[in-house]
Amino acid sequence: MATSQQIGKEFERRVVDKAKELGLTDSHRVPLSGSVKTAPEYDQDVVLKGPGVNLRGQCKKTQKTKTIRIDREEITLLRKKKADFLAFALNQTDIIAMIPFERYLELIKVEAEHETD
Numbered sequence: 001m002a003t004s005q006q007i008g009k010e011f012e013r014r015v016v017d018k019a020k021e022l023g024l025t026d027s028h029r030v031p032l033s034g035s036v037k038t039a040p041e042y043d044q045d046v047v048l049k050g051p052g053v054n055l056r057g058q059c060k061k062t063q064k065t066k067t068i069r070i071d072r073e074e075i076t077l078l079r080k081k082k083a084d085f086l087a088f089a090l091n092q093t094d095i096i097a098m099i100p101f102e103r104y105l106e107l108i109k110v111e112a113e114h115e116t117d
Contacts, residue, residue: 011061012045015087024050061089
């Protein structure tokens with residue numbers, strides 16, 4: 001049986017692979033993420049990177065439960081802008097992301113502007 005650390009790394013790879021499929025070709029897992037608390041470059045699980053995009057985030061996969069648990073610490077990362085997103089595995093195929101509401105509104109605005117061009 002896989003350890004929780006192995007399960008987490010597998011999910012991080014899924015998030016990075018999905019980003020690469022969508023053109024964020026410089027995306028990668030952060031080695032030693034969470035292990036080195038004093039170095040900012042290691043404080044997130046993944047970096048999603050490509051032309052004009054450089055996002056850092058946390059990836060969470062829960063064991064076979066019907067609920068997603070979000071710790072106060074994870075919300076604080078978003079509030080203090082230390083993380084751009086939180087990604088959660090809903091099952092073996094679906095990934096959901098949590099972003100600050102202001103960022104969500106910015107994305108909607110950009111999408112609306114593209115539709116009117």
